Amino acid sequence: MRFDVLTLFPEMFSGYMTQSLLKLAIDRQLVQIHLHNIRNWSRDKHQCVDDRPFGGGPGMVIKPEPTVEAVEEVQTLDANPGKLVMLTPQGETLNQQVVERLATHKRLVLLCGRYEGFDQRVCDILQPEELSIGDFVLNGGEVAAMTVIDTVIRLVPGVLGDEESSHVDSFSTGNRLLEHSQYTRPREYRGHQVPEILLSGDHPQIAAWREKNSRDRTQERRPDLL
Numbered sequence: 001m002r003f004d005v006l007t008l009f010p011e012m013f014s015g016y017m018t019q020s021l022l023k024l025a026i027d028r029q030l031v032q033i034h035l036h037n038i039r040n041w042s043r044d045k046h047q048c049v050d051d052r053p054f055g056g057g058p059g060m061v062i063k064p065e066p067t068v069e070a071v072e073e074v075q076t077l078d079a080n081p082g083k084l085v086m087l088t089p090q091g092e093t094l095n096q097q098v099v100e101r102l103a104t105h106k107r108l109v110l111l112c113g114r115y116e117g118f119d120q121r122v123c124d125i126l127q128p129e130e131l132s133i134g135d136f137v138l139n140g141g142e143v144a145a146m147t148v149i150d151t152v153i154r155l156v157p158g159v160l161g162d163e164e165s166s167h168v169d170s171f172s173t174g175n176r177l178l179e180h181s182q183y184t185r186p187r188e189y190r191g192h193q194v195p196e197i198l199l200s201g202d203h204p205q206i207a208a209w210r211e212k213n214s215r216d217r218t219q220e221r222r223p224d225l226l
């Protein structure tokens with residue numbers, strides 16, 4: 001799967017791309033991430049990409065020319081132009097079902113804004129899918145784009161090992177329970193014991209304990225999921 005990210009801050013992705021799961025997926029050529037700085041498509045000698053909003057108001061707006069021309073050129077870099085997604089506070093809210101839909105595409109082109117966002121004509125001309133990652137305000141689209149990448153790559157075949165395959169993730173279609181509690185060594189820590197059943201090797205009983213623990217946690221924390 002190929003991701004192209006258009007942003008004014010490509011350096012924000014450097015550390016993220018060295019993160020283990022994504023780095024492994026890239027090294028194994030299961031995933032490609034291509035970063036593009038929108039500023040490289042600015043037309044003026046000062047490389048300006050933003051300007052004051054017509055009609056007044058706070059902040060600056062990213063100009064339509066460099067943005068549209070950047071997306072159009074980036075889309076030509078592969079035979080498949082990809083699914084264009086704009087990260088925005090005003091978009092459809094991301095959830096696991098949206099992630100599963102996005103993962104069906106071979107290429108995602110993620111458009112990250114800053115300031116007050118993009119000139120409306122960027123949406124009118126390019127008609128991107130507009131995505132929010134939740135009802136809170138970020139300072140730009142980059143963290144939202146990383147969230148999209150982070151969630152979608154878990155669904156790319158081969159990225160997760162069989163053991164940890166994503167179909168048993170919480171929120172996956174058909175699985176609406178929170179995950180059960182997890183424990184590892186030591187068996188006791190500051191007087192807190194690991195539940196004996198998990199040490200028993202009795203796998204049917206362990207599975208039953210985990211199912212009940214998932215249900216109890218979901219009832220307690222997210223009854224809306226039941």
Ligand SMILES: Nc1cc(-c2ccc3ccn(Cc4ccc(CN5CCCCC5)cc4)c3c2)n[nH]1
Nearest residue numbers: 087088089113114132133134136138139140141
């Ligand atoms: N899920 C989610 C995605 C984003 C997101 C995504 C992309 C961009 C690009 C720029 N920003 C910053 C920003 C923040 C708030 C506003 C609204 N504005 C505030 C001041 C008064 C008028 C209205 C606009 C732009 C972004 C924020 N935030 N949250």
